[in-house]
Amino acid sequence: MxxxxxxxxxxxxxxxxxxxxxxxxxxxxxxxxxxxxxxxxxxxxxxxxxxxxxxxxxxxxxxxxxxxxxxxxxxxxxxxxxxxxxxxxxxxxxxxxxxxxxxxxxxxxxxxxxxxxxxxxxxxxxxxxxxxxxxxxxxxxxxxxxxxxxxxxxxxxxxxxxxxxxxxxxxxxxxxxxxxxxxxxxxxxxxxxxxxxxxxxxxxxxxxxxxxxxxxxxxxxxxTGSAVASVPVVDDCEWAYLSSGTWSLIGAELTEPILGDAAVKANFTNEGGIDGTIRFLKNVNGLWLIQECQRIWEEQGTNLSFAEIAKAAEESSYRETFDPAGTQYLAPDNMPAEIKADLESQGKPLPDSYGDMARCCYESLAAAYKRELNVLQTVTGKTFERLYVVGGGAQATLLNQLTANALGIEVYAGPIEATAIGNVCVQAMANGLFKDIQELRQAIANSFEIVIYQPE
Missing domain, CATH: 3.30.420.40 (ATPase, nucleotide binding domain)
Structure with a gap:
């Protein structure tokens, strides 16, 4: 079909x-x-x-x-x-x-x-x-x-x-x-x-x-609903997901919404998924940070590919972080300048190279994922054994390894085209090709490369 x-x-x-x-x-x-x-x-x-x-x-x-x-x-x-x-x-x-x-x-x-x-x-x-x-x-x-x-x-x-x-x-x-x-x-x-x-x-x-x-x-x-449908989990374990792209959406798939005081305080969201499921998740900033840095550097005359930015970040020894949830990062005129101002206000040493700035973004995202996963575990009462990273960010090797290190659990990265895969699989399920989401996810696990990152 x-x-x-x-x-x-x-x-x-x-x-x-x-x-x-x-x-x-x-x-x-x-x-x-x-x-x-x-x-x-x-x-x-x-x-x-x-x-x-x-x-x-x-x-x-x-x-x-x-x-x-x-x-x-x-x-x-x-x-x-x-x-x-x-x-x-x-x-x-x-x-x-x-x-x-x-x-x-x-x-x-x-x-x-x-x-x-x-x-x-x-x-x-x-x-x-x-x-x-x-x-x-x-x-x-x-x-x-x-x-x-x-x-x-x-x-x-x-x-x-x-x-x-x-x-x-x-x-x-x-x-x-x-x-x-x-x-x-x-x-x-x-x-x-x-x-x-x-x-x-x-x-x-x-x-x-x-x-x-x-x-x-x-x-x-x-x-994100289509992306979460594509999470290739096929065994019985407690798992969370991270739909990783311009935005990072970290959460768990539930059968009913969580609406109590703990969820209010955590500021998680209950969004709809396939089969009437709830995507209980938090919207966190994502690779938008890197995309906007790249845009500014290009305007300033330095053209760097995402691969070149990632390589420079791997080679950097910079380890300072900021909170990517700050509203100043939603639509900034100059992302690197905003990040430097944030770090300076905290009295932290400033990144002085493209690699340092990118490493700062990746380290900050991994720290944010750790913080939000801990909250997710508290609110849901679950202890997650595995994080599935789907979407374009599944290609972000350094970020995925930093995430595994920060969380202390295995990170399964892939599929990259998660949204499109979830989209077509829901259509196929509507036409009777898959009897349920388990069959759908088994087909995805069979078909696409999944890279496993162990915490170091």
Missing amino acids: KFLAVDLGASSGRTIVAELSKESITLTETHRFKNSMKDINGEKHWDVHALLEEIKIGIAASGEVEGIGIDTWGVDFGLLDADGNLLDLPFAYRDSRHEKAMPEVYAKVSKERLYEITGMQEMTLNSIFQIYAEKMFRPELLAKADRLLFIPELLAYFLTGNKEHEYSACSTSGLLDAKTRDWSDELLETLDLPKHIFGKVNMPGTKSGEYNGTAVYLPAMHD
Whole structure:
């Protein structure tokens, strides 16, 4: 069976065809394109029309497949009018407008009650604050809205003409009841948000329609949901995962949300996964730190590949760290300058080479993973024997070894194309190829290289 994954990230997108059997999976990339936030009148937006054209090119280049599934980042959304027209380009999560809505929301519903309902990690980029910002700054546009769709749902709508919600994408909104897996009437009423723009929430694997005669499925449309589906665990052990890329998402797969005081204090989030599972996780900064350092160095005239940066970091003797959760690292003008200012404020010696700066980033991420895994163990009551690293960060050899050292447990790294793999596997499961997630994960373990790092 062949299925197509449309896998979109904040900086790039790909279309990948997967050929699957019960025992094995092979991937072929058919199209790759760039993506970036567009600065329009000082605001950060996504050009979803340009993304759609790239997606159509990728579909055309992919030949005959049994299904198409789209996954992207979470939280961002578009608003459609009654005729199905997009009212404006969607805002991007790194835009600063959302921050102004947070205190207004908390004036109507307490942080504690919000977490008790949604189980969402407090982040200014959560959809609840973005939607309330529309109410504050563009009430006339919100009044015209007939349906809200999250980015992957919106792109699927452009293909099929059907306005469908999907559980994992909706679960990043901060408006979904974590227990019922449906929209919270209490929050919509308390915040005076229009209920009619929120539709039925479908589980991953639902067919949403067709594009040129090919079925379009709703996989786990939030990219982390698809990535976690691909974790290649096949034996009976206590395991945690780290979806490692621009963001680091460290967590555990649960059957029910955790909504108590310990989870509130830990600021973990309860997001939706396949088969109605809960991804209990923490969003931590990730390789964005390195990506932004690379960008600044390039602007300053030094072009370094990620491999060259990693090699320089391995050779560095620098060991100081900073907390990558600082808000100054969300959208900095100059990442190396921000890091140096942070270190200087702590009285620490400053990195004086590219390798030192990169090593500082890697060491800081490993320390953050250790801190969050300890919290995860406390809140869940589990003792984890193994960490699975999936996504692009599975290639980050130095970071994975530092993580194993910091955590004191084995780190299993791979698959690299975790999101696309999870995407196509959910489509295949919807078509009966896999009877359950165990069969799905066994096929993944059979098909892709997994590198094991022992703590040193």
